[in-house]
Amino acid sequence: MAKGLTLSSTGCFLRAVVRTRPILPISRYHLKMRALLKLTAETAARYLENLKERSVAPSPQALEQLTELEEPMPELPTEADRILETLDRIGSPATMAMAGPRYFGFVIGGSLPAALAANWLAGAWDQCPGLFAASPIGAVLEEVSLRWLLDVLKLPADCGGAFVTGATMANFTALAAARHRVLANAGWDVEADGLFGAPPITVVVGDESHPSLIKALGMLGLGRSRIKRVPVDRQGRMLASEMPPLSKPAIVCMQAGNVNTGAFDPAEEICERAHSSGAWVHIDGAFGLWAAASPRYEHLIEGAAGADSWATDAHKWLNVPYDSGLAFVKDAAALKNAMSLTAAYLPQGEHREPSQYTPELSRRARGVEIWAALKSLGRTGLADLIERNCCLARRFAEGLQRGDCQILNEIVLNQVLVSFGDDTRTREVIERVQRDGTCWCGPTEWQGRTAMRISLSSWATRDEDVERSVAAILQASIV
């Protein structure tokens, strides 16, 4: 027998390293696992406790330390507690403090305590919820969450729903359903016959659509360049009166929540115009869709329930850990037709089979955290989270305006665009803000100008965090 190899009971060769680490008796294994998970909990808790005072961006030293990870693929195993130690020593300082209260970059939500805890338990469960038979709990929590989501977002109760990675895939999934239905209505089976020779679909988008929506259209074979773009107003809202004449088959994509301004396309008017021509209306509401959950902000999204499909993120404003996106489709059969897969070895029971609605078969059980977040917040807590963030956005804007900064958008939701003068100066101030580390805000381009974008999207942010951040930004702007 070759040196370092041993023969297993099934006749396969095992490497010597496996022989030197025999499978532990079950009780010792459990003791080790308990100690490891306790250590993990303590490490994670310490990390979260430190977030409030540490620099939001990682320090240059922390980034330099990352080179320690660049070692060749190890030949031998490493104990789990040593792996955790390395991750915490090198990894934790090199994180961006997104889970903390003063990260205002992009539109990145925090993680609610219940959602984080559920995420850990779900990790231990290690469920694959594609089929009810594979994970009854995974499938049921999706089903319950879907019902609750449609309720709080005020969408039709019989929508089909898909739990996916994020809004990009949610747009893709919902638009695949749209593509199915508009072509089926034209007598074409796109899943069977593809797009070659299919009746051309007119696709209309607002000129301020999020690039991920355009990417989703490209992935669906609908073309990034052949779409028709509708002009927008100064807040990025689609001008419904400028929509082109539509003839079937057609899909109109509108937006609830512009990533820069937070502004909403006029849903009622767009749905009316599109539906009068038999077009499908899709809404990208990656964060804006959550306005429907707030009595104070639901007017912004009036008419959105009249659309045919919607995409949103749970990792943004529902504050569940990454990654988590959601697609809802009024015509559940269209979603199922676009996504379903059959195979003799995949049993279909009488329950909702999650993989009939998603691009993936195997994936993680995202319904667990979504259920936990909704359960922990309740309807009132969710409304409060949305409204508190919006109130803090206004406070942010007022504080900066008092310090002579220019606010470039109407603060309708949770997004604030700030200019500190010309583009060069604005960029310099943003760099100083990021270096200072009190908070983190990123640059963006808005209607030809460089701006700093502030997004209030975390349950963890309080008044004092906004006050501290405003003071730090004003300090950076006068240096």
Ligand SMILES: Cc1ncc(COP(=O)(O)O)c(C=O)c1O
């Ligand atoms: C309006 C809009 N759509 C889509 C996306 C993409 O979301 P994700 O990164 O979750 O795929 C974003 C991200 O910010 C967004 O703001």
